[in-house]
Amino acid sequence: MIFGIGTFFLVETGFILSPDVITQNVETVKNNALNGTLDEVSIPDYIEYTKLSESGNYVYGSIQDEELIKEVCEKGKVNQLRFMNGTTYELVSNSSEKWILGYKSATSQFSNNFLRNIFPSADLTIIICFLLVVIIGFLVILKLYRNRLSKELNKITNIQKTILSDDEEISELSSPLKEVNDILIILSEMEKTVKESTKKQLKQAQLLENSIQSLTHDIQTPATVVSGNLELLEETNMDIKQKEYVKYAQDGISKISEYVEELKTLAKLEQPKTKYVHFNEKYVDNLISLANQIARLKNVTVSVIQKDLTDDLLIEPKDVQKAFQNIISNA
Incomplete structure (x- = not known):
């Protein structure tokens, strides 16, 4: 016009x-x-x-x-x-x-x-100018709406940040763009739900940690008492069999202490640090000793027919020991 x-x-x-x-x-x-x-x-x-x-x-x-x-x-x-x-x-x-x-x-x-x-041609000049103005106007409008849309999309990003942050307050945002506003409403509801669920989980995790800490303390106390009595028993006159039984009991107390430490790690929801060892003769002898301890409780004799050893295989000692212990106990 x-x-x-x-x-x-x-x-x-x-x-x-x-x-x-x-x-x-x-x-x-x-x-x-x-x-x-x-x-x-x-x-x-x-x-x-x-x-x-x-x-x-x-x-x-x-x-x-x-x-x-x-x-x-x-x-x-x-x-x-x-x-x-x-x-x-x-x-x-x-x-x-x-x-x-x-x-x-x-x-x-x-x-x-x-x-x-x-x-030379005013008609052609007017047409070219009209097209240039239309193109420039389109680019200007596109830039304005791009900035506006970017500003509205930043609101969505801000909600994402508040969802991931425990400290920030729940945001109340709205947008003049219907589509963006609908997304903001959904994200706001999701934000409230996530924060409430997170608070509930943190509370439950804290209760679980406190319970496990109390339980591990209760387990550790009698285990310490048993360990101290075994040390006193070692100072008495015992035959070879009695000394062997005392050693088995001390090994069992040591494993109880290890399990208590694992419980503490689980209570804190931390990833335990893994220390890998070689599947060598020393480790295999420990497994054989564990098998003898379990078998003796059932009056079963363990005979080692063959030992396959290697220094090239790295293993997680606790997991392999648990698996081996379950196999022997079930057998």
Whole structure:
């Protein structure tokens, strides 16, 4: 609408000459030439011209192309067609002189000489300017909406941060964009649910940790008492079998202490540090000793037929020991 009103205003004020106006002015110049009243001053700047004598000799004018002048004199009218910029050259003569007039009547032109020389077709210039303004306007609007959308999407990111943070308050956000606002509502509800669930889990984890800490303390106390009594028992006179039984009991107390430490680690929800060992003869002998301790409780004798050893295999000692202990106990 702005371009339409602007173009209409420029045409009405004469800044842009429409094809109809150019055609009317050309007809006026032709009539003056036929009547013999045409002079150089009265010819508009947008009309090319050349005055010839009755015999066809060049007198003066803006058209100086001899080949073009000769062709127009022979044919009477010559059209040089170009895209939206065709020029018509026409011979107009009377009894005493001849005129060759060149004009563009298929397109609008600027009345200003400078603009007309740079932009021969006002129509094409207006179309190009219109397209440029549309493209630039589209890019500006796109950038504005991109910034606006980015600002609204940042609200979603902020909710994500508050969900992952225990310290931040639950956010109350809204957006003028319906789609983003719907997402914000869903995320806000999710945020509340997650925070409530997290608080509940933390509370339960704390209760569990306190319970396990208390339980491990209760287990550790009698285990310490048993271990101390076994040490006192070692100082008495015992035969070989009794000493072997005491050693088995001490090994069992040591394993109880290890299990208590594992319980403490689990209570803190920490990943226990793993120390790998080689599957060598020392480790295998410990497994055989464990098998003998378990078997003796059932009056079963363990016989080792073959030991396969390697220093190339790294294992997690506690897990392998538990698995081996379960196999022996079940057998």
